[in-house]
Every structure is written in C-alpha cells, then in structure tokens.
Amino acid sequence: MKTAFKFSNLLGTVYRKGNLVYTDDGTCLLSPVGNRVTVFDLVNNKSHTLPFAHRTNISRIALHPRGQLLLTVDEQGYAILSHFQRRIVLYHFSLKAAVSALVFSPSGTHFAVALGRKIEVWKTPSTPGATESADGDEGGGIEFAPFVKYRQYVGHHDTVQNIEWSSDSRFFLSSSKDLTARIWSLDPEEGFTPTVLAGHRSAVYAAWFSHDQETIYTISKDGALFRWQYLPSPDADPESMSDDDERWRISDRHYFFQEQAHLTTAAFHAPSNILVTGFSNGLFMLHELPDFSEVHKLSISASNIDTVSINKTGEWLAFGSSALGQLLVWEWQSESYILKQQGHFDSLNALTYSPSGDRVITCADDGKVKVWDTASGFCVVTFTEHTSGVTACEFAKRGNVLFTASLDGSVRAFDLIRYRCFRTFTAPKRLSFSSLAVDPSGEVVAAGSLDDFDVHIWSVQTGQLLDQLSGHEGPVSTLAFAPNGSSLVSGSWDRTVRIWSIFARTQTSEPLQLQADVLCVTVSPDSKQLAVSTLDGQLTFWSVSEGSQQAGLDGRRDVSGGRKISDRRTAANVAGTKSFDTVTYSADGSVVLAGGNSKYICLYSVETGVLLQKYTISVNLSLQGTQEYLNSRLLTEAGPQGLLDDQGEASDLEDRLDKSLPGSKRGDAAQRKVAPAVRVPGVAFSPTGRAFCAASTEGLLIYSLDAGVQFDPFDLDIDVTPQSTLQTLARRDWLKALVMAFRLNRATLVTRVFRAVPAAEIAMVVRELPAAVYLERVLRVVAKEVDGSPRLERNLLWLEALVRQHGRVLKEAQGEYAEVTRLVQRAVGRIQGEIMKVAEGNGRMVDYLLAQPRDSRGGLLAVKGTGAGADAVAGAAHEEEMGEEDEWVGLD
Structure with missing residues (x-):
C-alpha cells in the first residue's frame, strides 16, 4: 500500500478571523481559516485550501489586482507571498509588528500596510518570469531582497484600522481609532499637504473615495457617516476668496440608529455607490449614497459580523462571523444566498466515511451532525436534532443510514436520502452515550456509556431495546x-x-486482559484481528478466533510531541501521558492509522509494527501543544504570558457589560484567555484507500495520495518509448503495446492503447496478461473508464474477462486488491443505477402503450400524449396496420 499521503483539503472550517477577498473576476472568494487560506469557487461550487501554512492565525490577506500574487500576514506580522494560481510560496518576510490593515494599490506596484500607528508602503515584489525587460528577455527573476520599503507615514495617534487607495494609486485614505481619517499621497505632490479629517466622536472605522474622487465618505464605530467635499468656508467672501480658503469640509451627516449595538464592519462599492454596514447584533444594512436611502436590512446571525467584502461588479456581498464560524455570500439584487456555510464552533468528536466515499460525516460538542461533500468541500446538510454534544457516528454498511450517539441520552438514525431522523433509541434510564457500533447488515445498533457498565443493543426496524450485555466492571469506552x-x-x-x-x-464472553484502560478498539477488514489502544500508549493486536495477542508496539514516543504553555515538563519527557485515542485499519488491512491528544498522526505497518509515516497535523502556534520548546522569557511571575489578559478593560461601555445570567458563574469569576489545544479525536480511511481524513482542532483535514505525478515509470529499458509503443500498437500487437504503455505509466498513452484493443481480442489479452504485475493497474484503468467513458459494452467485456480469468487471484489476495475492487464496484454500481432508471422508464412506456384501447383489428385507437414522442412511438408500432383511409382519433 502507498503511504505518500499529502495534505489535500481542509473542511469543517469556513472562516476564523480576518478579512475576506474576492478575485478580480468575482467568481472566487478567499477566506482565512486559522493559519491557512481556503478558496471558494462560487460558480463551480467547489473549494480548496492552499497548501502553505503560517505559524499563527492569519489576520490579513490581500490579492494582487492581476490575480497572481497573494500576500498573507499572520498575527505576529510574518508575511508569506505566494503565487495564487500555482499555489506555491515565493517569499517569507517579517513586518515585525501586528498588522491591522493590508491592501494593494490598484496599479499593483505598491501595497500599504498598517502597523499600529504607522503606515508603511512597500514595493510589490516582481513575479518570477512574469515581466519582460527592455531588450525582450524575460526578467523578474528571483530577487535576493524582494521586499523594499518605499515610504513610511506617521501622524496617527492610535491604531490604524483601514486603508483605502484612490483609483489612480496616487493617494490613499487611512482611518484610525484616534477619531480621525487622513489623506496621504504616495509621492510628493505639488500643492498637496497631508490632510486630517476630524469630527467623529468615536473611532473611525473606514474612509473611501467616491468614483469620481470628488467626495470622501468616513464612517465611525457609533454609526455616524460623514460626507466630505472640497468646499470653501461658508463665511468667506466669494470675490476675495483664495485657494487657501478651500479645504475638505463636512457637507452632510447621516446616522445609523442601532440601540445596544455598534458598527463592526463596513464596505463601499464606488461605481454603484452602495454602502454595506454590519453591526454587533448580526444585522447588516445596504444604503445608496449620497442620498443615504436604505435598500436592504437583514439579520443573518445572532453574533457580530466581523468583515464584509463586495465583488468587483457589486452584486455579491460576503460576510464573515468568527463567533459562529459563518461565511455567507448574498446577492442583494435577487435577495438570495450564493453561499451559506458554517463550520462546527465546538471541538469535533468523531467522523466517518460513507460507504461510497463521497461523503464525510462529522459530529461535535455543539450538538450538530454535518455531512460534507469531499469533492466540493461544502457542507451538504446539518442535523440539529440532538440537544447535547454528539460523541460518536457510524454508517450502516448498506443503504444511506447514519447512526449517532449523544450525551443527551439518545441514539438516532438519519436517512441521508430524505435527510430526516427516522428512529430514536433510548435506554430505560438516563445515560450519556459515548460509543457506538452498527451491525454490517444495519439491523442492530449497539451503544455504550461512561455512566453505566452495560452495552445496550436495539433493533433498527422496531426501535426496541433487545438486550443489555453485562460483564464489564467499568465504563464502556469503545x-x-x-x-x-x-x-x-x-x-x-x-x-x-x-x-x-x-x-x-x-x-x-471471556475478557482479554490488558495493562491499562482501553481507549479504542477496531477490527480488521477480514474480521480476524483486533487493534487495541490503551491509556499507557500501547497498541496491541489480538486474534479474534483464538483470543491471544499476536503483536504489540509502544507508541508513546511516536505520539508524544508538542508542549503546552502551562506544561512543567519538556515535550520529550511528557511521553508518559500521551496515548492513541483513535485507531483505524486501512481498506486492505495492511496498515493502521492512529491519533490522539497530539499534533501527530502515526501510520504503522500491521505485519512488522514499523512506523511508516508520521504526519504533523498543525504548526499553528495559536494552538496549545504545537511547539516543542517554550521560551523562558515569556514566563512571568504571574504565570505564562500567553495566558494573561494584556488588553486591559474594554474602553466602551457595551464591551464591559456582563450579560450573563445571575448565578450562571460559579467560583472564580475572573476572565482569562484560553487557547485551544491541538488534538485528533478521530481518523478514518476512505473506502477506496486513496485518502484519509482526520478530525482535529482546526477542522476536518483530508490527506490523499498525490495525484499530480504524471510520469512514474517502472521496469523501463531503452526500447520502451512512446513512439515504439505506438508502432507496436499499429502492428496490432495488443498485449505488448498495453504492457509498454503501463511501463511508461503515462495516462494519455495508456488510455489510447486500452481503447484501441478490439472487442474480439479482449479475452485473449486478459488471458495472457501477467497478473502479478499488471492486474491491479488494468483494473484501475477499467474502473476509470467505466466511471467516465460512454463505451459501456466494451468496458463490461473487460470486466467480465478480468473476473473470469483472474477471479481466483482477486479472492486469494483480497487485502492487496481491496482498494481497486472498491473503485470498480463503485463504478459498476453507478452504471447499474442508470440502466435501471432507463429500464424502468421503458417498462412504463410499454405498459402505457399496451393499456391503450384497440379497434376490432387490434390497432390502437388513440395515443394520448403531450408531445411528438408518444405519437411517434405509436405511429411506428402500427404503421402497417392502418390504411390511408383511416384517421387518428384524438382524445383532446
């Protein structure tokens, strides 16, 4: 089995914090998800996560106007410049301070960044190979110092919150918490001096130029919108007025009257004069300027809206809310949602793949069960029937039925065709279920609880409790x-x-005795072996039939790693407290995947017990347990600096109010910062074995085999080339040409040779094929052709010949061919469903024709139909029975 799994996508999290950015064509939306960036394709309904990761959570992102360069900055001021289309990192750079605003100029030659009270303008690094020099040669090679500071602007007395460029890239506006906005010029302009726009009574959130750049709009936290124009003084004499008497003055004032709420975000689309504002109570409003006429007013969340973005055409509005992890794209003209996604806002507990492999189900402490599409990366449906945290989920092997166990004392069955809960199982007494198992036939479901020592078994058909298995002397954990x-x-x-x-x-049952508490148990695909993980970090393998231990390995050193801020011991010495909380077998049973309260996922060989791969889940220092060594300078007399609240008391009254109910707080009422710890509560292999997913603190991580390798040859010699392969194919030597194509392992060449084999020669080619080397590859090609090619009969002939000739090999080596046989089974099942639909439709048409009334000669009197199809069918069936003098009698 291949073990070269690489990070593929991040699901389960759609927005964490920071700003949202549209691409220039407005079809894709970039959203920061922790220390990564996810791209949502709003037209094709797909999403993917960029492969690079920051050391802490991303605070600001900016996309170059040409769409090539993506600049991302994390909370500590470290920046990564990447190529957006190629998804590769170009440069790393440190801005040495926290960034509060980041934006490229419309010309793309500079970008402005706000660092506290300062504003710095930097030259945009050149893209390698993207520009040409004066003599025609391609320039823009790798620069040794790509980031060059162009100019620094100082004048604000508090943090700069927003920067907005003019359309000609000559000027930019800055908005600050010091109640002012300022106008700056990129280069010294004759007759221009930096201008201060003062008059607000609270922090200015943003400032924008109008489309003609004759008007400036500023908006503050208290909901005041000011319109500025370059006007003379109202007291000045028009005849004796000079140029010095003209300056930027407030020409109009508007206010958003929102009680108990303040403005949290705003965006302005200059070409259409549309202003979008979001408030702390989850309300957003659309106004048309300069008249300040209200267009829309809608509440989308119960918590505050953190950011809003408008695409280039001004049609789609993107909203992000970090409290609930919501991401919304709203088309305001049609008042419809383009995208509405929300991740789990509590930690994940378990996950499972659907039998087809195209769905992943996750459950979390927020009481929700979400179904994710692995192809698109979007959440398909959310079940909210549970009233407490959901601890386990399991799929029935047959059918589309999902079972979940929850702390609310119920086990529920969900129909994933109609998306409804059709059965609820409960125990005679109130229990909090923590483990779940489903019979392969889907007729029996079992659940265990940490409150009781019995295993409860129900019938799925009737919902009745069948039995309680007694024997354990402690809580049932798995x-x-x-x-x-x-x-x-x-x-x-x-x-x-x-x-x-x-x-x-x-x-x-006779118990199998272990040395520590059992955390997880899983059974191999052939039902002959058990893998048991215990609290002391041991992973043991047992024979099911004999009840004896076959092998074991010590995983404490492998799973250990990462140190929390409050840990008194180093990461190397803390190994005694680490263990595997979840273990799963691969599809062929040759390897096991294990994870726990650590940043590592370990892949072991079952036969040898060797650690094959070690995957690092996260390098995000914003999470506890990701760094190996602690900085002793961050340890103060009051404790670790990361756990101390250094922000002080909030300056606004609404932020200081305690809205919790009386008596809801117990003990110490002091507020502290608590960082989430990295952990892996669940892992699962896909049914095809080409990918696995892991439920982590950051979301649902998907690792897959790298499909980007186009050329992976094996067993080559000097005579095997694409030209010689095509020459062999022209000589009609089918088997040799197919073997040569497989040796070169070029997908286009293999497909060409495969399709060229005549139907009459398929059985002979399969009979002479070296099964030990090429059977798996031929089956994979056939599965791909069956799934995407219209040549149905030819593909079925290939499958029939392969099963007839090499069925014994497939049966004897089930584990080796498990992955590819699942691919074939999935493709054949899809075709079977399509053929059954066509057959049923034809059967109904025949029944309809036979049920029509007939005349004395047995011909149809009339055919009732709404289109030409029914008339054509009936006419073709009885063309010979009717003479020229006969007429069709309509039923209309």
Whole structure:
C-alpha cells in the first residue's frame, strides 16, 4: 500500500478571523481559516485550501489586482507571498509588528500596510518570469531582497484600522481609532499637504473615495457617516476668496440608529455607490449614497459580523462571523444566498466515511451532525436534532443510514436520502452515550456509556431495546462490530476487551486482559484481528478466533510531541501521558492509522509494527501543544504570558457589560484567555484507500495520495518509448503495446492503447496478461473508464474477462486488491443505477402503450400524449396496420 499521503483539503472550517477577498473576476472568494487560506469557487461550487501554512492565525490577506500574487500576514506580522494560481510560496518576510490593515494599490506596484500607528508602503515584489525587460528577455527573476520599503507615514495617534487607495494609486485614505481619517499621497505632490479629517466622536472605522474622487465618505464605530467635499468656508467672501480658503469640509451627516449595538464592519462599492454596514447584533444594512436611502436590512446571525467584502461588479456581498464560524455570500439584487456555510464552533468528536466515499460525516460538542461533500468541500446538510454534544457516528454498511450517539441520552438514525431522523433509541434510564457500533447488515445498533457498565443493543426496524450485555466492571469506552457481522467487540476502563457473539444462543464472553484502560478498539477488514489502544500508549493486536495477542508496539514516543504553555515538563519527557485515542485499519488491512491528544498522526505497518509515516497535523502556534520548546522569557511571575489578559478593560461601555445570567458563574469569576489545544479525536480511511481524513482542532483535514505525478515509470529499458509503443500498437500487437504503455505509466498513452484493443481480442489479452504485475493497474484503468467513458459494452467485456480469468487471484489476495475492487464496484454500481432508471422508464412506456384501447383489428385507437414522442412511438408500432383511409382519433 502507498503511504505518500499529502495534505489535500481542509473542511469543517469556513472562516476564523480576518478579512475576506474576492478575485478580480468575482467568481472566487478567499477566506482565512486559522493559519491557512481556503478558496471558494462560487460558480463551480467547489473549494480548496492552499497548501502553505503560517505559524499563527492569519489576520490579513490581500490579492494582487492581476490575480497572481497573494500576500498573507499572520498575527505576529510574518508575511508569506505566494503565487495564487500555482499555489506555491515565493517569499517569507517579517513586518515585525501586528498588522491591522493590508491592501494593494490598484496599479499593483505598491501595497500599504498598517502597523499600529504607522503606515508603511512597500514595493510589490516582481513575479518570477512574469515581466519582460527592455531588450525582450524575460526578467523578474528571483530577487535576493524582494521586499523594499518605499515610504513610511506617521501622524496617527492610535491604531490604524483601514486603508483605502484612490483609483489612480496616487493617494490613499487611512482611518484610525484616534477619531480621525487622513489623506496621504504616495509621492510628493505639488500643492498637496497631508490632510486630517476630524469630527467623529468615536473611532473611525473606514474612509473611501467616491468614483469620481470628488467626495470622501468616513464612517465611525457609533454609526455616524460623514460626507466630505472640497468646499470653501461658508463665511468667506466669494470675490476675495483664495485657494487657501478651500479645504475638505463636512457637507452632510447621516446616522445609523442601532440601540445596544455598534458598527463592526463596513464596505463601499464606488461605481454603484452602495454602502454595506454590519453591526454587533448580526444585522447588516445596504444604503445608496449620497442620498443615504436604505435598500436592504437583514439579520443573518445572532453574533457580530466581523468583515464584509463586495465583488468587483457589486452584486455579491460576503460576510464573515468568527463567533459562529459563518461565511455567507448574498446577492442583494435577487435577495438570495450564493453561499451559506458554517463550520462546527465546538471541538469535533468523531467522523466517518460513507460507504461510497463521497461523503464525510462529522459530529461535535455543539450538538450538530454535518455531512460534507469531499469533492466540493461544502457542507451538504446539518442535523440539529440532538440537544447535547454528539460523541460518536457510524454508517450502516448498506443503504444511506447514519447512526449517532449523544450525551443527551439518545441514539438516532438519519436517512441521508430524505435527510430526516427516522428512529430514536433510548435506554430505560438516563445515560450519556459515548460509543457506538452498527451491525454490517444495519439491523442492530449497539451503544455504550461512561455512566453505566452495560452495552445496550436495539433493533433498527422496531426501535426496541433487545438486550443489555453485562460483564464489564467499568465504563464502556469503545465498541466495534466485526465486518462479517459475527461478533461485537467492546472495550472498557476496567482494562478488558470482550468479544460478544450476540447472534448466538449464548452471550457470555471471556475478557482479554490488558495493562491499562482501553481507549479504542477496531477490527480488521477480514474480521480476524483486533487493534487495541490503551491509556499507557500501547497498541496491541489480538486474534479474534483464538483470543491471544499476536503483536504489540509502544507508541508513546511516536505520539508524544508538542508542549503546552502551562506544561512543567519538556515535550520529550511528557511521553508518559500521551496515548492513541483513535485507531483505524486501512481498506486492505495492511496498515493502521492512529491519533490522539497530539499534533501527530502515526501510520504503522500491521505485519512488522514499523512506523511508516508520521504526519504533523498543525504548526499553528495559536494552538496549545504545537511547539516543542517554550521560551523562558515569556514566563512571568504571574504565570505564562500567553495566558494573561494584556488588553486591559474594554474602553466602551457595551464591551464591559456582563450579560450573563445571575448565578450562571460559579467560583472564580475572573476572565482569562484560553487557547485551544491541538488534538485528533478521530481518523478514518476512505473506502477506496486513496485518502484519509482526520478530525482535529482546526477542522476536518483530508490527506490523499498525490495525484499530480504524471510520469512514474517502472521496469523501463531503452526500447520502451512512446513512439515504439505506438508502432507496436499499429502492428496490432495488443498485449505488448498495453504492457509498454503501463511501463511508461503515462495516462494519455495508456488510455489510447486500452481503447484501441478490439472487442474480439479482449479475452485473449486478459488471458495472457501477467497478473502479478499488471492486474491491479488494468483494473484501475477499467474502473476509470467505466466511471467516465460512454463505451459501456466494451468496458463490461473487460470486466467480465478480468473476473473470469483472474477471479481466483482477486479472492486469494483480497487485502492487496481491496482498494481497486472498491473503485470498480463503485463504478459498476453507478452504471447499474442508470440502466435501471432507463429500464424502468421503458417498462412504463410499454405498459402505457399496451393499456391503450384497440379497434376490432387490434390497432390502437388513440395515443394520448403531450408531445411528438408518444405519437411517434405509436405511429411506428402500427404503421402497417392502418390504411390511408383511416384517421387518428384524438382524445383532446
């Protein structure tokens, strides 16, 4: 099995903090998700996450006007300049301070960045190979010092919150918390002096130029909108007035009257004069300037809106809310949602793949169950029936039925075709279920609780409690059914694992004794082996039939790593407290994947117990447990500096108000900053084995085999070339040409040779094919062709010949061919469904024609239809039976 899994996508999180940016064509939206950036394609309904990651959460992103360069800056001021289309990192740079605003100039030659009270303008680094020099040669090579500071502007007395460029890139506006906005020029202009726009009574959030640049709009936190124009003094004499008497003055004032709420974000689209404002109560408003006429007013959330962005045409509005992790794209003219996504705002607990592999289900402490599409990256449906945290989820092997267990004392079954909860299972007494297992047939579901020592078993058909398996002397922490349905395996904190034959006459079980509390149990795909993870970091493998231990490995050193701020021991010495909380087998059963309260996921070989790969989940220092060494300078007398509140008391009254209910707080009422810790509560392999997903603190991470390698040759010699392969194909030597194409391993060449084999020669080619080397590759090509090619009969002939000739090999080496056989099974199942739909439609048409009334000669009297199709069918069927003198009698 291949183990070269690489990070592919991030699901489960759509927005964390920072600003949202549209691409120039307005079809894609860039959203910061922790220390990464996710791109949402709003037209094709897809999303992908850029492969690079920052060391802390991203605070600001900016996209070059040409769409090539993407500049991202994290909370500590470290910047990464990347090529947006190629998804590669170009440069790393440190701005040495926290960034509050970042924007490229419309010309793209400079970008402005706000660092506290200062504003710095930098030259935009050149893109490698994107420009040409004067003599025609391509320039823009790699620069040794790509970031060059152009000019620095100082004048504000408090943090600069927003920067806005003029359309000609000569001037820019800055808005600050010091109640003023200022006008700056990029280069010294004759007769121009930096201008201060003062008059607001609270922090100025943003300032913009109008489309003709004759008007400036400023907006403040208290909801005051001022319109500025270059006017003379109202007291000046028009006849004796000089140029010095003209300056920027307030020509109009407007106010947003929002009680108990303040403005949190605003955006202005100059060509259409549309102003969008968001408030702390989840309300956003649209106004048309300069008349300040209200266009729309809508509440989209219960918490404040952090950022808003408008695309270039002014049609789509993007809103982000960090409190609930919401991302919305709204088309204000049609009043419809283009995109409406929300991630889990509490930590994930478990995940599972659907049997088809195109869906991933996640459950979290927020009581929600979400279904994610792996192809698009979007959430398809959210189930909110549970009233407390959902701890486990499991798919039935057949059908589209999902089972979940929750702390609210219920186990629920969801229909993923109609998207509804159709069954609820409860125990005789109130329990909080923490583990779940489903019989492969989908007829029995079992659940365990940390409050009770019994395993509860229900019938899915009737919803009745069938049995309570007693035997454990501690809370049941994990459950798993064998894939063949013969037995149920349970693990408990009493340091035992029990194997139950619940369908046999006797339900007694002998315990398998371990050395520590059992955390996770999983059964191999062939139902012959158990993998058990315990609290002491041990991973042991047991035989199901004999009840004896086969192998074991110590994973404490592998899973250890990462140190929390409050840890007194180093990361190397803290290994005794780390263990695997989740373990899963691959599709062929050759490897196991394990994760726990650590930043690492470990991939082990079952046969040898060797660590094959070690995947780092996150390098985000904003999370606890990601850094190996702590800086002793950050340790103060009051404790670690990262846990201290250095912001002080809020300056605004509404921010200081305590809105919690009386009596809801117990003990110490002091507020502290608590950083989430990195952990992996669940991992799962896809049914095809080409990918695996991990539920982590940052979201749902998907790792897949790198499909970008186009040329991966094997067993080549000097005579095997694309030209010689095509010559062999022209000589009609089908088998040799196919083997040569597989050796070169070029997808286009393999497809060409595969499609050129005549149908009559398929059986002979398959019979002479070296199965040990090429069977897996031929099956993969056939599965790909079946899934995407219209040559149905030819593909089915290939499948029939392969199964007939090499079926014994596929059966004897099930684990080796498990992945590719699942691909074939999935493709054939899709085709079967399509053919059944066509057959059913044809059957209904035949039944309809046979049910029509007939005349004395047996011909149809009339055909009732709404189009030409029914008339053509009936006419073709009875053309010979009717003479020229006969007429069709309509039923209209």
